[in-house]
Amino acid sequence: MKHKHSHDHGHNHDHDGVFGEKTELYFAILSGVFFFIGLFIEKFTSLSEWVPLTNFIIAYFFGGYYTILEAIGKIRKGEFEIDFLMIVAAIGAAYIGSWGEGALLLFLFSLGHALESYAMNKAKKSIEALGELSPKMALVKKEKDIVEIPIEDLKLNDIIVVKPNAKISADGVVIKGSSSVNQAAITGESIPVDKNAISSTVDLPDFNDISENNVVFTGTLNGDNIIEVQVLKLNKDSTISRLIRMVNEVETQKSPTQLLTKKFEKWFVPTVVVLVITLCFAYLAIDETPKESLYRAISVLVSASPCALAISTPSAVLSGIARAAKRGVLIKGGRPLEDLGSLTTIAFDKTGTLTEGKPRLTNAFTLDGFDKKAFLSMVLDVESLSNHPLAKAISKDIKTQYDIKGNNLASEIQAIQGKGIKARYDNGDVYIGNEELMRSQNIVISQEITSQVNELLQDGHTVMLVAFNNKLVGMLSVMDVPREAAKNTLKRLKNIGIEKMIMLTGDHQNVGDSIAKQIGLTEVKGNLLPEDKVLAVQILKQEYSKIAMVGDGVNDAPAMANSTVGIAMGVAGSDVALETADIALMSDKIESLPFVIGLSRKSKSIIKQNLWISLGIVAFLIPTTLLGLASIGGAVAIHEGSTLLVVINALRLLRYREI
Incomplete structure (x- = not known):
């Protein structure tokens, strides 16, 4: 099993501060509030300098608090990342009196950070939900x-x-x-x-x-x-504890682009630090004062802090997640959002996902000229005395499909375990059940009927024979039928480029094949236990590199956890499936799938654009500040501009419409 890395934005420690788990987000917002108050006072009032300065210092505290915690945590592990740069840039800006610019840097950075970590981290709950089952x-x-x-x-x-x-x-x-x-x-x-x-x-x-x-x-x-x-x-x-362990081994993770930007930061940050330290001593080589050298060094540091880069992916991810939420789809983080857009293979569970998950009466034939109405009325009377789920399904469907009320003529019902039921009806004996039951009562079954039964069994129906007064009078069949929307949804998926749609089911192969024929699947694997589903998913993943698994039950949780993207069907799904899945369709509508895949593709392209914007700006700003062509104010303004541009671009996802 391939272990997925835990999703931390450096956020493995629980930030349960003053405001509970949302503290980090509130701190970032407070930082912004004080920054804007300070900015307003500085630009539009003639109050003395210390008033805006006090606001900026408070903004520094709220914006820098978690950033410092993060940076210290990483420095201990010997990692110097973007958090560290932001702190140094903010201290540098304060040192040369540019408190406003420093406060802005910290506010933007802490907001990106907080929003991202707040939106994720649900892995723990899946385990709790599984435990609830037993x-x-x-x-x-x-x-x-x-x-x-x-x-x-x-x-x-x-x-x-x-x-x-x-x-x-x-x-x-x-x-x-x-x-x-x-x-x-x-x-x-x-x-x-x-x-x-x-x-x-x-x-x-x-x-x-x-x-x-x-x-x-x-x-x-x-x-x-x-x-x-x-x-x-x-x-x-127990089986369930094994499922818990399987789910436990797999956690959510960062989006591929975030991992890429992390790698980039790993070499970029130390390079910038070395460059800035060198620039502080530029006055030794060129004719300028130490203060001018320091000013240039800090301008470079501000312009080289990849703020837009840090926020480019999280902002797009969050907009995508928010847009999906409006449609009743829960996406848990950047990884599933990005991955879903790049795959062409989807595996589906059968029961409750592609089918209704409830048995329905599919056929009711009479034999040897037995009156159909009398037959249905007799079956209804007998079956309504039984509590067996199939009996309940048959009684309900006879009433609704054939509009038959029944005469309450049946009595003395008894279950014959594994074979069917027996009852008294209108002074005769009725048997409803399998061929074994009929043979045990010496009721003759013709070759023709046997082949008819086998044909129905081949098509995935559960078949029951009905005998009255030692003579076969009819036949019933029930089946878990496909959801109405399934066929159309699979067609739409095919149209948007999903090439392989495979059904994995615990039901018999012939039940699967029959449903596949009706709704247009490319492949079916039947008779699978939860462990077999996991294995099937792993094999498919090797074959197609990425695979989504759509399911609704607890039994699908381990298979979902092993897929690239696990998608849970909503309300009918268990808590576990909802928690284990990377994506949950809350409304239990399979029709949302094409929408989510489309949204994912759009998110991917916006993330790409954001990367180009943010890297482009950094590539432009470093040389201009190095050569002294831009002041520290200018650097922060362009910086600010690129960060806003990236966020605004990401917000386009909120207006995403399905094509």
Whole structure:
């Protein structure tokens, strides 16, 4: 796994000062306020000199406070960067009486710094959100009693009791009872999985080798029946803890351009320092007073402080982030904003991202001339007695799609675990379930029906046969259907140059293939567990160098963390996905994707323009101040101008419209 560097603008320490975590931002704003008050008094009033001077000195304090902390922190590590230059330039300006220019420098610099660090740093929260998933307590069977204990105290082979609709508190094997468990949080499967007790707990195989129908995971949601689970993994080894560790290993990072400007500063700053120190002694070589030499040296120092350069990327990044926020898209920092614009491959999770994440009734056929209305009415009566999620989906869709009310003629419903259900209906027996259930009741299934069932299964449907009075009378199928907007969104992505769109899913390959056909994906990888998704993302990343991963569940968090840019679908997404992702679509609308990619490309081009402006100005100012062609006031004015120009250029992003 490639480690991403932590995102610090030198900001790893928490700045919880007087105003809490926003202190740095408020200090920068106060610095600006005092600077402008001082400037106004100096230019437009005849008050004595010490009044504006006092304001400038206060501006120095607020603007320089965190800059000094930063510079000291870096000098200790042997790094002399732009913070150091700003401090020296400000001290120099004060020394020769140019307090206003120094205050302006510090204000602009501290504002750029503060805004950037305030907008980022959310990595810690992802871990907290993941932790929330697993329940805090577990009910453990001790001889005849059931005791509630913290999950940290669970031991291997403890027996826990899981109540209906409660979260399961350990990875383990079901040893008593049967239920359907919603595993979407871990595996991303859209349809709850039937779980039943393992036949014998003697000589249990390895956890990974036990059949899926007997195993449960921490953080998944039990259905309507009580089950007892034997704990096979300690809390620290559970699936969810592994996910937490995976997410933990990957943090947000700076944008590529910021990293580049950092590199540039690394050699540029020492060069300037050497040049300025040399210039202080210019009077030894040329005919001028020490004061003139010092004045020139400080002018060069001011003009060479790459202020515009320091603010060029953060200002564009922030404008991009603000523009996205208006559209309900949360972008966490410069790296994802820049990276997204340069990639051509996107991987999607299926459930809840490209599909609705809810099973829908897709077919209801009758056989042998059985009346369709009578068939649907019977199925509705029987299924509405069941609490199984599929039964609920079928009842709801029969009511809405076929406008059938039902006659309440069904009774004595019983679930036949792993096969289906049985009920009494109008003095006869109804069976709804798989082929195995029909065979166990000696109901004849013709070759024709078997091939019809297989065809539907191939297309990714879950199929149920319906028998009444020992005769097959019909067939139902349900499926997690594509979102309405998915097809159009993928088409737009293709039009803006996204070449590969790949679906990664925990569902079966044929479910994936069927959806891919309907919405126009280029490739599908099915039957993937969270770890497999991570591996798939890593392989795709090697192949295409950059890849975005779009998902909504916790199970996607590690895959997102491993992708170049992780994009979480909003409201339906778990907190973790929102926190782990680099970009979160808050409105749960996949339609926002083309907008974000377009915005990212625009941001990239504005960042480039800003770099040219800021470097161009520095390249122009250094020789002019060196040759004494510009005064310190002129240098600061041009400086100021270029910084404002860069910021104004960046603000164009706030008006970005999708083409």
